[in-house]
Amino acid sequence: MSLIATLGAIEIGLVFALVALGVYITFRVLDFPDLTVDGTLPLGAAVAAAMIAGGINPVWATAAAIIAGCLAGTVTAWLNIRFAILHLLAGILTMTALFSINLRVMGVPNIPLMNRPTVIDFFTWLNPFIAAMGLPARPTLRVMALLIIVTVIAALLARFLKTEFGLAMRATGANPRMARAQGIRTDMYIYVGVALSNGLVALAGALFAQTAGFADVSIGTGTIIAGLAAVILGETIFRTRSIVVAVFSCLIGAIAYRLAIALALNAGWLGLRASDLNLVTAVLVGIALMLPGVANPLRSLFKRSAP
Amino acid sequence: MISVRDVHVTFGRGTPLENRALRGLDLAVADGEFITVIGSNGAGKSTLLNVLSGDARAESGTVEVDGIDVTRWPTPKRAGLIARVFQDPMAGTCERLTIEENMALAQARGRTRGLGPALDKPRRVLFRDKLAMLGLGLEDRLGDSMGLLSGGQRQAVSLLMSTLAGTKTLLLDEHTAALDPRTAAFVLDLTRRIVEEQKLTALMVTHSMRDALDHGSRTVMLHEGKVAFDIAGERRKTMDVPDLLQLFKQVRGEELADDSLLLS
Ligand SMILES: Nc1ncnc2c1ncn2[C@@H]1O[C@H](COP(=O)(O)OP(=O)(O)OP(=O)(O)O)[C@@H](O)[C@H]1O
Ligand SMILES: [Mg+2]
Numbered sequence: 001m002s003l004i005a006t007l008g009a010i011e012i013g014l015v016f017a018l019v020a021l022g023v024y025i026t027f028r029v030l031d032f033p034d035l036t037v038d039g040t041l042p043l044g045a046a047v048a049a050a051m052i053a054g055g056i057n058p059v060w061a062t063a064a065a066i067i068a069g070c071l072a073g074t075v076t077a078w079l080n081i082r083f084a085i086l087h088l089l090a091g092i093l094t095m096t097a098l099f100s101i102n103l104r105v106m107g108v109p110n111i112p113l114m115n116r117p118t119v120i121d122f123f124t125w126l127n128p129f130i131a132a133m134g135l136p137a138r139p140t141l142r143v144m145a146l147l148i149i150v151t152v153i154a155a156l157l158a159r160f161l162k163t164e165f166g167l168a169m170r171a172t173g174a175n176p177r178m179a180r181a182q183g184i185r186t187d188m189y190i191y192v193g194v195a196l197s198n199g200l201v202a203l204a205g206a207l208f209a210q211t212a213g214f215a216d217v218s219i220g221t222g223t224i225i226a227g228l229a230a231v232i233l234g235e236t237i238f239r240t241r242s243i244v245v246a247v248f249s250c251l252i253g254a255i256a257y258r259l260a261i262a263l264a265l266n267a268g269w270l271g272l273r274a275s276d277l278n279l280v281t282a283v284l285v286g287i288a289l290m291l292p293g294v295a296n297p298l299r300s301l302f303k304r305s306a307p
Numbered sequence: 308m309i310s311v312r313d314v315h316v317t318f319g320r321g322t323p324l325e326n327r328a329l330r331g332l333d334l335a336v337a338d339g340e341f342i343t344v345i346g347s348n349g350a351g352k353s354t355l356l357n358v359l360s361g362d363a364r365a366e367s368g369t370v371e372v373d374g375i376d377v378t379r380w381p382t383p384k385r386a387g388l389i390a391r392v393f394q395d396p397m398a399g400t401c402e403r404l405t406i407e408e409n410m411a412l413a414q415a416r417g418r419t420r421g422l423g424p425a426l427d428k429p430r431r432v433l434f435r436d437k438l439a440m441l442g443l444g445l446e447d448r449l450g451d452s453m454g455l456l457s458g459g460q461r462q463a464v465s466l467l468m469s470t471l472a473g474t475k476t477l478l479l480d481e482h483t484a485a486l487d488p489r490t491a492a493f494v495l496d497l498t499r500r501i502v503e504e505q506k507l508t509a510l511m512v513t514h515s516m517r518d519a520l521d522h523g524s525r526t527v528m529l530h531e532g533k534v535a536f537d538i539a540g541e542r543r544k545t546m547d548v549p550d551l552l553q554l555f556k557q558v559r560g561e562e563l564a565d566d567s568l569l570l571s
Contacts, residue, residue: 162425162426163420163422163423164415164422164423164424166425167408167411167412167420168412168420170404170408171401174402174403175402177362177398178399178401179401179412180361180381180382180383180386181391181399182383182412182413182415183384183386183387183415183418184383184386184420185381186383241405
């Protein structure tokens with residue numbers, strides 16, 4: 001596999017590391033399987049791209065994308081908590097609505113962002129190092145910038161989950177009845193957690209638009225499964241009970257997953273095309289679900305008890 | 308102090324399965340009183356505790372704790388006044404979290420949970436000291452996940468957890484029912500110690516007439532959602548298991564085929 005292709009895989013892996021973190025919060029921490037993210041990823045991309053194309057500072061555009069994602073998550077949590085709609089269905093409802101909303105936000109199905117300012121421009125101070133290492137300038141800069149952003153966010157998330165507030169959120173997912181008996185207002189933690197998760201996924205969308213150079217209404221398909229695949233892969237690589245390691249294993253899982261996909265697509269004899277990505281992912285996650293035994297990490301995602 | 312006045316709870320109102328679990332229940336518990344609660348299956352004992360903790364809502368009547376009317380308060384809000392140990396050892400703790408994390412959750416009961424670290428040195432020292440008092444060797448396992456503990460160990464930790472936030476009211480719903488006799492005796496003894504030391508106001512549901520008489524200072528029997536009898540003082544002191552059983556039968560208005568069931 002060429003260096004450029006490898007960098008490209010790492011780049012998209014880093015973007016999806018944020019999706020994996022979001023999925024980790026809902027599926028793992030809150031035990032709230034949230035499917036909104038298939039709509040939130042393109043929402044983040046749409047909001048950021050539309051604003052940047054409209055001449056707004058990319059930092060503000062990215063912040064707006066995060067807020068939009070949080071709002072989408074809040075709607076899903078609200079449908080579930082206020083009206084007792086099954087979480088899976090609540091997520092699908094919001095996601096479906098978002099497909100239309102994303103088109104409204106963008107106005108057109110695709111917004112190109114070539115030669116527009118992006119948040120990556122804030123990292124050009126890395127260029128001398130990259131040049132010194134003799135790596136291709138633009139792709140390496142994108143990878144380095146994403147690596148910094150994603151690492152900082154993962155560190156903040158790990159820290160957050162170790163605070164009193166974060167611990168209460170984990171209790172909400174682990175044993176809601178016990179949590180309430182300990183004075184934890186579980187509804188509020190579900191709102192915050194699902195909003196946070198979708199905020200992270202929208203940020204992933206915003207960064208995708210700015211690194212890939214476009215936003216498209218169709219980029220959301222398969223987001224949830226890709227995020228799950230990354231979480232599972234990370235959990236398989238690092239079997240851990242430590243919350244900090246668990247958070248960072250999402251990052252490693254996301255990157256490893258994209259590298260594996262890139263390798264598979266690269267192996268000509270397999271005869272795979274880029275458009276086969278969702279099929280490959282679904283088959284892989286499906287196989288993971290079929291695997292027997294207690295040690296199956298994916299099963300536990302859909303069950304209350306830990307592996 | 309607890310005061311329950313004319314409380315009614317009906318499950319499935321208006322359906323064929325309508326079930327009047329509490330039917331005008333009155334109960335006043337003074338500060339520092341330790342009451343044992345008995346009654347047959349379905350008498351409403353758990354429902355009474357649920358109405359106190361907020362897990363069930365009184366449709367009429369009032370519930371007061373420490374002089375505050377909490378009838379309309381949700382469970383989390385009441386947690387600042389009331390601690391609870393469940394019958395199922397799994398129910399009262401988070402098995403996915405560590406022992407120290409479970410204890411940190413309990414210690415913050417009734418407080419606002421902020422963005423400070425959930426665990427720090429002083430807290431770990433405190434938890435270690437508390438666990439050491441159990442004599443189960445758990446003080447060296449602070450970082451173990453709760454799921455690794457046996458049912459008895461979990462109930463012992465749950466009891467400790469119920470005291471960490473300094474609340475004065477403790478609800479115990481058959482909290483030794485899932486334990487073997489020796490462990491049950493250990494947890495009961497621990498309960499007695501904790502209630503005495505912390506001067507708690509406690510309600511303990513049990514199916515054992517022996518335990519009902521041996522613990523606390525007052526015994527209440529529930530029947531069909533009401534208090535059927537309420538004994539304390541001299542009368543209770545002179546009572547033995549057969550006497551209590553006799554009363555129990557009178558209330559139920561029947562002769563039980565197998566007394567040994569209740570004598571255990
Ligand atoms: N959540 C609920 N929904 C419907 N009915 C309920 C519910 N909880 C309790 N009941 C019913 O209310 C009645 C009282 O139940 P409760 O659990 O208070 O009895 P109990 O005295 O604790 O009995 P046990 O000794 O078996 O624990 C029972 O008939 C029970 O079936
Ligand atoms: Mg009961």
